[in-house]
Amino acid sequence: MVRRRFGLLSEVVLLAGQIGSGKTSVAEWLRQNAAARLILVRQVLVDILGNPQVDRAELQREGLLLDTRSKGRWLLESVEEQTEVGGRWIVDAARTRLQIEPILKTLSQASLVYLEASEESRRRRFTLGQVTDEVKRSTSFDDAMRHATETEASALRSMADLVIETDGLDIAEVGMLVCEAMKWSVRDSA
Numbered sequence: 001m002v003r004r005r006f007g008l009l010s011e012v013v014l015l016a017g018q019i020g021s022g023k024t025s026v027a028e029w030l031r032q033n034a035a036a037r038l039i040l041v042r043q044v045l046v047d048i049l050g051n052p053q054v055d056r057a058e059l060q061r062e063g064l065l066l067d068t069r070s071k072g073r074w075l076l077e078s079v080e081e082q083t084e085v086g087g088r089w090i091v092d093a094a095r096t097r098l099q100i101e102p103i104l105k106t107l108s109q110a111s112l113v114y115l116e117a118s119e120e121s122r123r124r125r126f127t128l129g130q131v132t133d134e135v136k137r138s139t140s141f142d143d144a145m146r147h148a149t150e151t152e153a154s155a156l157r158s159m160a161d162l163v164i165e166t167d168g169l170d171i172a173e174v175g176m177l178v179c180e181a182m183k184w185s186v187r188d189s190a
Contacts, residue, residue, distance in 0.1 A: 020122030
């Protein structure tokens with residue numbers, strides 16, 4: 001949970017889980033309520049590709065190619081660069097073992113939090129997300145779930161420091177569970 005680099009403290013939480021498990025919503029809640037900064041893996045990948053108009057299938061395909069070429073170190077390099085300033089960080093979302101292993105090995109106390117939910121909940125959340133998210137609109141839930149990245153995402157559960165079943169919990173409850181595990185204080189909402 002804590003790493004030192006150049007004398008600064010950084011706390012890094014990697015969020016993982018299948019599509020619709022609540023990763024982005026929880027990351028945003030933590031940003032707003034626990035003073036955490038976000039690293040959006042989708043944006044890191046878009047920046048590397050140099051194409052802001054990329055669809056989900058291309059993101060998944062190119063992410064896997066980058067994972068293979070760099071052994072997942074492309075994400076580690078971005079996380080290291082951004083977290084040099086210290087503070088709390090949320091990585092939304094690590095998708096493969098190749099992305100996660102270098103971070104967990106290099107950033108001495110980085111934590112992996114795996115969010116899970118029933119297929120019914122994930123499908124409903126994905127459909128709601130398509131209203132505002134162009135990348136989600138670019139594919140169906142079923143097509144996205146068939147991709148190797150999503151198949152591998154469920155295998156990340158066994159690597160997690162914390163697993164949270166998000167069905168029946170609201171975003172604040174999930175966020176509070178992450179904060180409790182990380183020993184992070186939460187901003188007073190008053």
